[in-house]
Amino acid sequence: MRLRDKVALVTGGGSGIGAASCYAFAREGARVAVANRTLAKAEAVVRAIKSEGGRAISIGADVSVGADVQHMIDTTVAELGVPDIVFNNAGISPSGRVTDISEAEWDECISIDLKSIFLTARCAIPLMIEKGGGVILNTAGTFGIRAARNKAAYSAAKAGVINLTRSIALDYAREDIRCNAICPGFVDTPLNANFPATARDAFLEQYQPLRGLIGAGDAAEMAVYLASDAANMITGQIFVLDGGQQAGLYA
Ligand SMILES: NC(=O)c1ccc[n+]([C@@H]2O[C@H](COP(=O)([O-])OP(=O)(O)OC[C@H]3O[C@@H](n4cnc5c(N)ncnc54)[C@H](O)[C@@H]3O)[C@@H](O)[C@H]2O)c1
Known part of the structure; x- marks a missing residue:
């Protein structure tokens, strides 16, 4: 029970890495x-957590909209308490x-x-500071x-996520807020559902040194560790989970 009595908010919690993390967080208390x-x-994930005896709530929110993000934080606080863990996923x-x-596709x-992390962090951080x-x-x-x-657009957004992670880590370290990023390679989730299996296998063969598929559960396991007190001196870091892709320029 590495997260006993913690309150965790997970965005994109209805599928893939987010759903696997919700299950893992709940199993850890x-x-x-x-x-x-x-x-x-989100409701389906909550039902599954409750069926295993866990406690969870579902919230409908578009994380790119400030008012939705405020509602998401307010609902979490009202129903579960101030979050100890916010997973912007x-x-x-x-x-x-x-x-x-x-221009609309770029902005979306x-x-x-990227902007969603700014929106969520600015709502959650003052509450977290108050909580300690x-x-x-x-x-x-x-x-x-x-x-x-x-x-x-995606490459630019994710590069932004990496340095925003470092900025938040630096700016709030003295308030005991840690901020880290999980940096996956190719993960077998619905996000990649329209990737034909043959193209996927060719991509992995060329670019991923370790054989096999990275699962959402692998990312969830990393999230549990980073969210837990075991990682309490780790902040501002980018944790790559890619089967070795980033070890070299050429596979
Ligand atoms: N799957 C991969 O290979 C991979 C690789 C690197 C990074 N990632 C990142 O991992 C994260 C999770 O992706 P996944 O693979 O689990 O995908 P997924 O599609 O299975 O899950 C993403 C979830 O986010 C939700 N979502 C999308 N837009 C939203 C919005 N505006 N507001 C609220 N929820 C929204 C979707 O409904 C979905 O439930 C994403 O940030 C993705 O960019 C995934």
């Missing part, structure tokens, strides 16, 4: 607020070069993948370390 743009997905992964995408990706500290986790991605072709 946390009370979990499962936030998702599509409420039904919701994200989309659109494709396209700068000459292919519209930057708003959901807290943990903020962000999901970045290896495309934020080295850009990928045809992923201009």
